[in-house]
Amino acid sequence: MTKVVTLGEIMLRLSTSPGELLTSADTLQMHYGGGEANVAIALSGYGHDTYFVSKVPDNALGRGVQRHLLANGVSTAYLLQGGERLGTYYLEAGIGKRSPRVTYDRKHSSFANLSASELIFEEILDGASLFHVSGITLALSQDLRELTLEALKTAKRKGIKTSFDFNYRATLWSQEEAATAILPILPYVDICSCGELDAVFLLGIKEADHTLSKEERLVYYYRKINEIFPNLEVMVSTFRNNISASSNELQGNLYANGTLYQSKVHDIQPIVDRVGGGDAFAAGILNGLLEKMDYEKTVTFAAAASALKHTVHGDCSQFTKEEVQRFIESGSGRISR
Template sequence: MKKIVTLGEILLRLSVDHNVRLFQADQLKMHYGGAEANVAVSLSNFGHDVYFVSKVPENPLGTAVERQLKSHDVHTDYLVKGGGRLGSYYLETGVGQRNSQVTYDRKYSSFSMLKTDEIDFDEVFAGAELFHVSGITPALSQNLKELTLLALKKAKEKGVLTSFDFNYRAKLWSQQEAADTFKTLLPYVDICSCGELDAVYILGIDLADHSLSKEDKLKYYYSKIVELYPNIRNICSTFRTIISASTNTLQGNYFTDGELYQSEIFQIDHIVDRVGGGDAFAAGILHGIVENMPSNELITFATAASVLKHTVYGDSNEFSVSEISAFANNGPGKIIR
């Protein structure tokens, strides 16, 4: 098993029932999740030795988080205890043409107050093969901007492969704040997850020629990113078409060595829960990279992992490598006997 480390905040998710607005709700369903935690759970389900670095309060919610991670065989050795509260968010699920809405309640959370001297990254990265973090983490506080940069630098010093998912959230910070921060982090990144809007509005890359195909535009943006940051070896994203809140199409994109590889276009009908779909995709990409999958096989696996995530409730993906591979090879709707 390969040691993989993720750094981020795990949140209490409070969801309303379908067809109910948040302000109407008189009961909420509890789950735990967060971008890097979701990636950790997926990679653990894929058979890797995964460690989650975070901070949670020393109260029953912090205990619940630790139990949740351990139930998925994610190691909590580097889970710091302290601070006043667990960050949370409220999810109002979209229906038909109405989009889902997220309301954050995470300011001054235990994780947002985490300081650089509370984590021994020499110990954390000992024997590690891969480190993953997302742009959500540095968006939460000045402390975490410094911590994210330190973590990436330390990982590179230790020869650890680094992964960074832009995961831009407009409710957490501005595009300019994200741009200023990401440009300090990207020189230490090997694997990057970002889309064409990130390239234009965060990295400031000129718009592609409008006459180009969608695929050639993406290849143009990714080539420009590699010109700016030649240390970046792999870039990935998805093309999503939203037909309604319950029906989307999804296609995966993977750029490496100057070539763009794409999955087939999957149609996802009757979406159960879209939250965490991007994290499932990221985990599939990372699994494929550390397992040296051929690029075409890798992008098919990662996209299939994301598609399957849409069929289960909660933030994290609950499928194994064999289940995802069987789905990718056999397609939907069949009975597995």
């Protein structure tokens, strides 16, 4: 099996039921989730040997995280224990025209206080084919920015492919802070998940002509990014049309070698849980690249995997390759016999 390593924070998620506000809810649903953990879980379901690098407290919640990862086939060999708390976030479920809303409670978490001296990436990455991380990790502390940069440098030195998802969250840091942290790491990235807003507001690229189609604008931005960072082999993103909180249209994009490849548009309704849809797409892209699918099949698989994730509760996608492929071949709504 292909060894994949991801680095990031996993948190406790507490969610309201649709139709309830967080301010008045008296019961909350509990899940564990985090971008890089979600990617590791999805890739494990596709048959890859995945390792999640993080730190959780030595208490019932930390043990719950470990059980969650192991139950989904992810190795916890590099899951450190220590610190005082597991980061938490609250999800107020959207409905109709009211969008979902996230409230973070993650400061001073065990992972946010992780120091570079606690991890030896020379050993962790030994034998790996891919290392994945996101901008959320960079946002949490200066130590984690330095740790991530060193991990990416180590991966490149060992000939390991690297993947970075911008995953910008305005509630965690400013655009200026994000740009300062992200720019130094991009020379060490092979596969990048980013879109138009990232190009303009984080990378400072001049806005495209608004008379162009959205596809033409995306190609413009990806070409400009490639001029600055020619090391980026693949760039990916999604087009999402938010019709309502329970109805979206989703299309996957993959840019490589000067060409844009796109999936079909998925009409997703009703949405059971949108959280983690981007991670499912990222994992689908990485699976396709690891398995050396052609680019069109890769983005088709990734978009289908993301669409399927919207149909289940929780942060992570637990579908197999075969289930995603059946969905692609049969379309939605048909009984699989």
